[in-house]
Amino acid sequence: MGRSKEFEESVVLQKAMELFWEQGYEKTSMSDLVEHMGIHRRSLYDTFGDKHTLFLKALDYFAEFMNAKLKSETSHAETAKQSIQFIFDLMIEGAGDSHWGCLFVNSAAELALRDMEVNEKTEKAFIRTEHLLENLIRKGQQTGEFSCDYDAEVLAESLHNTLLGIRLLARTTASKDKLHRIADFSLALLNK
Structure with missing residues (x-):
């Protein structure tokens, strides 16, 4: 009879996600993961497989x-503009003092060109964000909140590009004031 797990899988997966987020894939060793997750090496392998499989699961966990x-941030918004502002604020303020940036952006920069599975997951996440922005922009255009001078898809691509840059800059010493100025300038494109 096998032993029961002595840990909550989602808790240790979150710890793995945080370590990959902070250090990146290449810099994170199995020993680092065992120590940070607080589980035995055998349990890690039995539950999550190898480091690469664990990393892919951590990316899925990050997506969720x-x-x-x-969803939580935008559910409080009364307008499309507020929803988009909340998204930008989350990307700027949500990083806290960690300067970890975004796990998807970090992973795309580190691995996407040579790891098709990582590329697929990061691309899917980027497309999902673009579609969210496009839907919010269309809503704002339909209600007269935003200008209809540009196609919603093009505006969403531009805003998403700005979000990607902000997520990358969040990993540096760039000030939050600077990130907010960049966001505000890009959001001004939506105005009538």
């Missing part, structure tokens, strides 16, 4: 985490 945060 971010989707829940985005």
Whole structure:
């Protein structure tokens, strides 16, 4: 009879996600993961497989985490503009003092060109964000909140590009004031 797990899988997966988020894939060793997750090496392998499989699961966990945060943040918005502002604020303020940036952006920069599975997951996340922005822009255009001078898809691509840059800059010493100025300038494109 096998032993029962002595840990909550989602808790240790979150710890793995945080370590990959902070250090990146290449810099994170299996020893780092065992120590940070607080589980035995054998349990890690039995539950999550190898480091690459664990990393892919951590990316999925991050996707769920971010989707829940985005849904929570935008559910309080009364307008499309508020929803988009909340998204930008989350990307700027949500990083806290960690300067970790975004796990998807970090992973795309580190691995996407040589790891098709990572590329697929990051691309899917980027497309999902673009579609969210496009839907919000269309809503704002339909209600007269936003200008109809530009196609919603093009505006969403431009705003998403700005979000990607902000998520990358959040990993540096760039000030939050600077990130907010960049966001405000890009959001001004939506105005009538």
